[in-house]
Amino acid sequence: DVKVTQSSRYLVKRTGEKVFLECVQDMDHENMFWYRQDPGLGLRLIYFSYDVKMKEKGDIPEGYSVSREKKERFSLILESASTNQTSMYLCASSLVDRGKTQYFGPGTRLLVL
Amino acid sequence: ILNVEQSPQSLHVQEGDSTNFTCSFPSSNFYALHWYRWETAKSPEALFVMTLNGDEKKKGRISATLNTKEGYSYLYIKGSQPEDSATYLCAFPRSNYQLIWGAGTKLIIKP
Numbered sequence: 001d002v003k004v005t006q007s008s009r010y011l012v013k014r015t016g017e018k019v020f021l022e023c024v025q026d027m028d029h030e031n032m033f034w035y036r037q038d039p040g041l042g043l044r045l046i047y048f049s050y051d052v053k054m055k056e057k058g059d060i061p062e063g064y065s066v067s068r069e070k071k072e073r074f075s076l077i078l079e080s081a082s083t084n085q086t087s088m089y090l091c092a093s094s095l096v097d098r099g100k101t102q103y104f105g106p107g108t109r110l111l112v113l
Numbered sequence: 114i115l116n117v118e119q120s121p122q123s124l125h126v127q128e129g130d131s132t133n134f135t136c137s138f139p140s141s142n143f144y145a146l147h148w149y150r151w152e153t154a155k156s157p158e159a160l161f162v163m164t165l166n167g168d169e170k171k172k173g174r175i176s177a178t179l180n181t182k183e184g185y186s187y188l189y190i191k192g193s194q195p196e197d198s199a200t201y202l203c204a205f206p207r208s209n210y211q212l213i214w215g216a217g218t219k220l221i222i223k224p
Contacts, residue, residue: 004156031210042117042214043202050210058211090157099145099206104156 003027004105006091012111019078021108023091029103030096032074034058034066036087037107043090049074050096081112117205119215126193127223133189134218136203140184147204147212148177148188157202160188190220198222 007022023032031050035043035058045058047066055066063085067075074093078085088109092102118137126132138146145164151157161170166181174191190197200219204212 033211040122040216042216043204044214045211048211094210096210099147099162099212100210101147101159101162102212104158106154106156 004091004093004103006089006105006108008108009106010109010111012113013078013081014113015082017078017081017112019081019110019112021076021078021089021091021110023074023076023093023105024072025074025091025093025103026072027093027103028071029093030071031094031100032068033092033094033102034064034074034076035090035092036060037090038087046076081110083112086110086112117203117213117215119201119203119218121218122216123219123221125221125223126190128193128195130193131189131191132193132220133187134201134220136186136188136215138184138186138203138205140182142208143181143184144206146179146181146186147206148186149202149204150199151202151217152199160201188218193220193222195222195224 004025033048034046049055049068065077090107091105094100094102148160149157161177163179168179170177176189179186200217202217204214
């Protein structure tokens with residue numbers, strides 16, 4: 001059974017804090033993605049990675065960075081959290097080919113005070 | 114700019130009734146169209162990946178059709194049950210590995 005796990009379901013941080021969101025997949029997928037989801041909007045891509053140490057910016061990368069040191073792990077970093085980064089963060093992974101099904105983690109609901 | 118539109122934004126349906134909603138996507142350079150279901154407190158999960166014009170896929174009481182020439186797909190739910198309450202998302206692949214997502218249709222089944 002495919003599995004994507006995220007380090008926290010709920011997180012409360014203060015403005016200016018550095019925040020790490022971790023994602024691990026056990027399917028040996030090449031591609032990994034970080035999205036945020038806000039009410040009334042579709043999933044918006046922050047960053048994705050198609051291989052270890054490789055990354056590409058998505059639609060809304062500002063204020064975020066990522067790290068992929070191992071194939072199974074993809075981390076999202078908020079360098080200095082701000083209140084407008086309060087959101088639901090979803091991690092996903094997929095095989096390398098275009099248009100393949102993405103498998104999602106349970107999400108992290110982040111509140112920045 | 115590629116855009117994926119879903120309608121309606123939300124839908125209240127009486128238990129036992131059937132319902133359907135729409136996903137519109139760019140009709141040029143079609144590759145595939147994905148449907149996902151996202152239940153509250155769970156992960157989004159894939160329902161269908163549709164690739165051929167005129168294709169119809171079915172999973173239990175849920176089915177989907179695809180018209181690539183006019184750029185739309187319908188998702189149908191027959192005899193809605195409370196467990197069908199979820200947000201239904203469609204997504205369209207970009208030229209690389211990414212998916213472009215619609216905002217979703219939130220379906221609420223009233224007992």
